[in-house]
Amino acid sequence: MAEHEHVRVAVVGSGFGGLGAAVRLRREGVTDFVVLERADSVGGTWRDNSYPGCACDVPSHLYSFSFAPHPDWPRTFSGQEHIRAYLEQVTDVFRLRPHIRLNSEVKRMTWDGEKLRWDIETTSGRLSADLVVSATGPLSDPKIPDIPGLDSFPGKVFHSARWDRDYDLRGKRIAMVGTGASAIQIVPAVQPLAQHVTLFQRTPPWVLPRIDRAISGAERRLHRLLPFTTQVRRGLQWGIRELQVQAFTKRPGELGAVEQLAKRNMARAVKDPALRAKLTPDYRIGCKRILLSSTYYPALAQPNVDVVASGLSRVEGSTLVAADGTEAQVDAIVFGTGFHVTDMPIADRVVGADGRTLAEAWKGGMEALRGASAAGFPNWMTIIGPNTGLGNSSMILMIESQLNYLADFVRQLDVLGGRVALDARPSAVRDWNHRVQERMKRTVWNTGGCTSWYMDANGRNTTIWPGTTTEFRRATRRVDLAEYEVLRPAEQRGAVTEESAEAAV
Numbered sequence: 001m002a003e004h005e006h007v008r009v010a011v012v013g014s015g016f017g018g019l020g021a022a023v024r025l026r027r028e029g030v031t032d033f034v035v036l037e038r039a040d041s042v043g044g045t046w047r048d049n050s051y052p053g054c055a056c057d058v059p060s061h062l063y064s065f066s067f068a069p070h071p072d073w074p075r076t077f078s079g080q081e082h083i084r085a086y087l088e089q090v091t092d093v094f095r096l097r098p099h100i101r102l103n104s105e106v107k108r109m110t111w112d113g114e115k116l117r118w119d120i121e122t123t124s125g126r127l128s129a130d131l132v133v134s135a136t137g138p139l140s141d142p143k144i145p146d147i148p149g150l151d152s153f154p155g156k157v158f159h160s161a162r163w164d165r166d167y168d169l170r171g172k173r174i175a176m177v178g179t180g181a182s183a184i185q186i187v188p189a190v191q192p193l194a195q196h197v198t199l200f201q202r203t204p205p206w207v208l209p210r211i212d213r214a215i216s217g218a219e220r221r222l223h224r225l226l227p228f229t230t231q232v233r234r235g236l237q238w239g240i241r242e243l244q245v246q247a248f249t250k251r252p253g254e255l256g257a258v259e260q261l262a263k264r265n266m267a268r269a270v271k272d273p274a275l276r277a278k279l280t281p282d283y284r285i286g287c288k289r290i291l292l293s294s295t296y297y298p299a300l301a302q303p304n305v306d307v308v309a310s311g312l313s314r315v316e317g318s319t320l321v322a323a324d325g326t327e328a329q330v331d332a333i334v335f336g337t338g339f340h341v342t343d344m345p346i347a348d349r350v351v352g353a354d355g356r357t358l359a360e361a362w363k364g365g366m367e368a369l370r371g372a373s374a375a376g377f378p379n380w381m382t383i384i385g386p387n388t389g390l391g392n393s394s395m396i397l398m399i400e401s402q403l404n405y406l407a408d409f410v411r412q413l414d415v416l417g418g419r420v421a422l423d424a425r426p427s428a429v430r431d432w433n434h435r436v437q438e439r440m441k442r443t444v445w446n447t448g449g450c451t452s453w454y455m456d457a458n459g460r461n462t463t464i465w466p467g468t469t470t471e472f473r474r475a476t477r478r479v480d481l482a483e484y485e486v487l488r489p490a491e492q493r494g495a496v497t498e499e500s501a502e503a504a505v
Contacts, residue, residue: 010129015044017135017383038105053189054080071223149315178336188295269297287448342456428483
């Protein structure tokens with residue numbers, strides 16, 4: 001990387017969001033951009049999460065870009081290795097590699113109000129950019145709880161997103177801490193290998209069967225010969241999930257029937273009434289992420305697995321002690337304890353127009369106009385920003401909507417012309433956030449009676465979108481300049497006319 005390289009756009013991250021942004025920029029005719037990636041390959045969360053059993057809980061044809069359909073998905077719910085290979089393929093097909101800077105972790109991004117640009121410091125050098133697209137994703141920085149005595153544990157310790165492939169699990173006593181989406185895939189994968197597995201469960205999840213199967217060669221040939229059949233399949237999967245949204249957002253009581261399906265799924269595999277009692281949630285299904293597995297409950301019913309219905313409290317040598325006093329002797333601890341979602345580390349590295357970091361600006365909770373623009377951070381956009389998450393569908397749909405918004409943002413800058421920046425008005429951010437939070441009040445995520453990672457430290461749901469993906473696509477179809485302040489260099493500010501602003505709209 002050159003000492004003082006300047007680009008029009010810097011994209012941070014090379015997962016679905018970052019690669020999608022790169023493709024969209026090229027389609028808009030923007031070729032002066034870089035993708036900054038801290039690792040040595042692309043893939044984002046699908047590169048980092050390589051634990052045994054890792055797979056997606058969204059159907060493959062829906063968990064892929066609409067502009068890059070893949071007719072050769074091997075399974076209805078594809079595994080991590082297939083999704084990662086798909087992202088590598090997207091990188092090659094759309095000729096993105098010349099734009100990608102690997103091993104270039106962003107250490108600091110600072111807004112220069114005089115030059116109207118972002119000065120960026122990375123581990124591989126410095127550069128500047130007119131526009132920054134932050135696509136680091138909410139599931140990129142693992143969270144390990146502060147457990148007393150953990151530092152003195154003599155065995156192996158790692159997070160599910162930092163799996164140690166060199167560690168042999170065979171014959172080991174394994175502790176699995178957490179019962180989220182990763183844990184319910186890891187436990188069935190390691191149970192046959194381990195001498196014993198102890199699952200530390202603070203809150204049991206609702207688990208529905210995962211109806212997974214191999215996609216036949218005939219189906220794949222059909223998708224290759226008649227590409228529209230792939231779109232039909234994707235459209236059906238999308239439509240079913242759009243119809244389900246009402247139950248999550250407006251009528252949580254209707255989810256009771258789904259709870260019965262989950263209970264029957266458990267009863268088929270778990271015959272011990274005491275174990276079933278431990279595994280039965282006491283909150284409305286959907287309040288926490290609904291998990292999909294047909295192997296989790298059968299694994300828990302095996303004789304070499306214990307479920308401790310209490311969180312890990314402390315570590316005393318090789319002994320793990322739960323909050324209820326239960327003890328377990330283990331050789332390795334695997335944390336499936338989630339990520340820094342509402343306190344993303346990247347926010348500490350972004351310094352805005354008033355000298356505050358994004359983390360300081362978001363101290364009271366994350367807020368961004370249409371999930372993309374934060375007030376006081378001009379020409380800075382985030383992909384999968386505040387309140388863009390989903391509880392029942394594919395995040396790729398939300399990413400593509402935000403890419404539409406990014407494309408129009410770039411067009412507006414072009415129409416305005418010259419050195420120019422757009423800064424979201426605080427009033428627009430407040431109004432947008434108020435509308436989102438008002439809609440959130442009656443959703444299952446706020447009323448279901450659970451504590452989830454959707455909520456921030458202040459008890460606000462700053463993660464989930466309280467509507468359909470269609471609604472979000474309409475909301476991000478174009479940039480409304482009335483919601484932004486147009487910034488110019490000091491010497492040009494008097495030259496901006498009302499006619500030029502109207503033309504931009």
